[in-house]
Amino acid sequence: MSEPMRIRATVQGDVADVRILMRHPMETGQRKDAKGEIVPVHFIQNVVVTHNGRTVVDAQWSQAVSRDPFLGLRVKGAKAGDKIAVTWTDNKGDKRTDEATIVAAS
Amino acid sequence: MPVKRRLLLLLAPALLAAGCASFPDRETIRAGGEDAIAHAYPGMPPALVARSSQDASQKLCSKAPEDKLTAEEARQIVESARASIKYPPSGKLVGDWKIGAQLVANGAGQRVRDGRVEKTRENGALCANCHALDAKEVNAGNLGPSLMGYGAKRGTSDAVVKHTYEKIYNAWLYFPCSNMPRLGASGFLTPEQITHLVAYLVDPQSPVNRN
């Protein structure tokens, strides 16, 4: 089971600042393991971010994105209590969705 | 005498008894430290554990800053360093600066992982880790003085060449307890490798003197 994402979403005015940390090896397919064998590609291909169910980001990633990727974005028309959901899907077909509630910036 | 001072004198024995500000004596600390070293590398091959044993010069050079090296101790270190110097069989102290250039940038050799020494063709000389050498090379350390223009500044006389060779072979000959490793004396570098480093430093064609 994959490690949960860490999602922080704070709103100031009507703009939410969303920061997402994902745990994923993002293997490029060029690394050799301790035995000298190539570690196969294994990376997040697609990331979808929704705001109260509405898609705000639909990103296609490649293996060029680093291990344990970070995604930051801003969402207009947000308020405290709204739901942010993030789903990543990788090239092996593994998928993970995590949610967070937007809080007012302190 | 002031009240506070009298009070302190009265309380002193009690304070000492409580171990309020006392540390163990030097010998206890030394013995404890060596005991910690003896148990620091469990499961490691004895030949590698032996690396943590100190020779006489290393012991003298392990003082805390406030503990100064005495003149006699410095003399012992220099004498020991002088005795360690070995020259290449050919007697030729200046090798090929192009080989030297590769060696100065090579920071590998003799590192241990899981009880095994890393496999390398040869030991690097590690120079660029600590020294600026080629003015065009930004990626250089500053633990040691800059060696840019080394040969240009000093010339290439026999005296300069010999000094340079000896300094690299055993830096403690000219500066007891130098931070610089005793690269030749420890066997980390061969006399032949050192001749290439000498060339890299003194040859007018070397980037050290051209750039």
Added chain:
Amino acid sequence: MRARSVALALMLIASPLGAQGDVDGLSIGRQMLAEDNPGELWVQRGERLFYEKRGPRGVSLERCDLGLGPGKLEGAFAQLPRYFSDTNSVQDLESRLLTCMVGLQGFKREEIVANRFGTLDKDSDMEALVSFIASKSNGMKMNVPLAHPKEREVYKIGEYLFYRRSGPLDFSCATCHSDEAKRIRLQDLPNMTDPKQVQTVVSTGWPAYRGTQASVRTMQHRLYDCNWQMRLPDLGYASDMSIALTSYLNHRGNGGVIQLPGVRR
């Protein structure tokens, strides 16, 4: 605010200041990373591992005493290493966690030690637990005691070891860490004889997410890695030597305000 930091970073990197300018640009980049530190993923995993019933005995670590009483985590990192009467020894955080994982949960010491440093293929539980427990002292000052005679002895042994020259390269810790503004290649070296820098390293340096390692690394790993550089064999995990050095450095870092995990190259 972020756009401005990026512009500043680009300016510094592009400036013809040579090595010094590049080094400043690096620290700005690190600051930007620290705002969203991947180490937080280890903190959250460490929290789960702490409270989960695990090991042959199927218990959590809630009865683990890190010096302030069983399960008391706030401030625990700040006062380690310290003396523990149940083991009659001075212990750092990792050796104390070993004591608890073996003694309370029934894990085999060798298993935990084998997994002490995460690899690209397998995470380390210890690194996650250390990240979590360290973060529970955030905002507090380092406050390592030197009250018990054993704490004093171990501290002094740490100092002795700090200056001890050995190995094929004649290195001691002091060789690289006792002078101002030094660097190996372009890697800055903290001057561990400067109280302010010790405070910074000890309170915000370790544990840290290390980019080159793609994992959180701890003080035990830092000391292990130094031994590797010094051409010494693999430093024993939670060995007396490692605890003595940690004790010496952490106590001298007293007063530093904790903010962990950090982020490093």
